[in-house]
Amino acid sequence: MKTETIILSIHPNHIEKILSGEKRYEYRKRIPTDIRYIVVYATAPIKMIVAFIEIDSVIKGTPKEVWKRTKNHAGISEDFFMHYFANYQDSYAIKIKTVHKLLSPKPLTDLKDQICAPQSYTYLRESMIELYHKLGIK
Numbered sequence: 615m616k617t618e619t620i621i622l623s624i625h626p627n628h629i630e631k632i633l634s635g636e637k638r639y640e641y642r643k644r645i646p647t648d649i650r651y652i653v654v655y656a657t658a659p660i661k662m663i664v665a666f667i668e669i670d671s672v673i674k675g676t677p678k679e680v681w682k683r684t685k686n687h688a689g690i691s692e693d694f695f696m697h698y699f700a701n702y703q704d705s706y707a708i709k710i711k712t713v714h715k716l717l718s719p720k721p722l723t724d725l726k727d728q729i730c731a732p733q734s735y736t737y738l739r740e741s742m743i744e745l746y747h748k749l750g751i752k
Contacts, residue, residue: 617737617738617739617740617741618648618649618650618651619649619650619651619652619653619737619738619740619742619745620646620649620651620652620653620735620736620737620738621652621653621654621655621663621725621732621735621736621738622640622652622653622654622655622732622735623655623656623657623731623732623733623734623735624640624654624655624656624657625656625657626656626657626659626660628640628689628690629654629656629664629665631689631690632654632665632667632689632710632713633665633713633715636687636689637687637688637689637690637710638684638687638689638709638710639673639684639687639688639689639707639708639709639710640652640667640707640708640710641680641688641690641695641698641699641705641706641707641708642705642706642708642734642735643698643699643702643704643705643706644704644706644734645672645706645708645735646672646735646737647672647674647706649669649672650668650669651666651667651668651669651742651745652666652667652669652708653665653666653725653738653745653749654666654667655722655731655732656719657731660719661731662719662720662721662722663716663719663720663721663722663724663725663749664715664716664719665713665714665715665716666713666714666716666745666749666751667708667710667711667712667713667714668710668711668712668713668714669708669709669710669711670709670710670711671709672706672707672708672709673706673707673709674704674705674706675704675705676703676704676705677695677696677699677702677705680705680706680707681695681696681705683707684707684709714751716749716750716751717750718750720748720749720750724748724749725738725740725745725748726739726740
């Protein structure tokens with residue numbers, strides 16, 4: 615069953631910038647545009663679920679177009695951005711609406727059927743009520 619929620623692996627450096635509000639966009643080479651929520655899995659060395667994001671929108675365009683629209687709140691340098699999207703015609707920027715940091719990080723095993731970190735993203739099967747309960751969000 616496809617839902618509006620995905621789990622996304624993000625590097626801890628980027629998570630810190632998202633939590634501080636410096637980074638209001640998360641960039642991807644591909645991402646579904648019909649998502650509304652992201653469960654944030656911090657990559658090594660943390661390897662835990664650390665936050666929940668409500669998405670405002672997903673912007674799609676060429677890397678130049680997306681950078682022009684998002685650069686003021688990118689949280690990364692233009693060089694880093696352009697290097698990431700080198701040889702790609704399309705780029706995606708996930709505009710973050712709200713971020714909920716979990717009071718205590720949770721292991722992936724707290725989510726049913728999610729036993730390994732996603733390489734890119736994975737749709738979650740849990741309902742919003744189940745996710746809120748499992749992740750301790752009120």
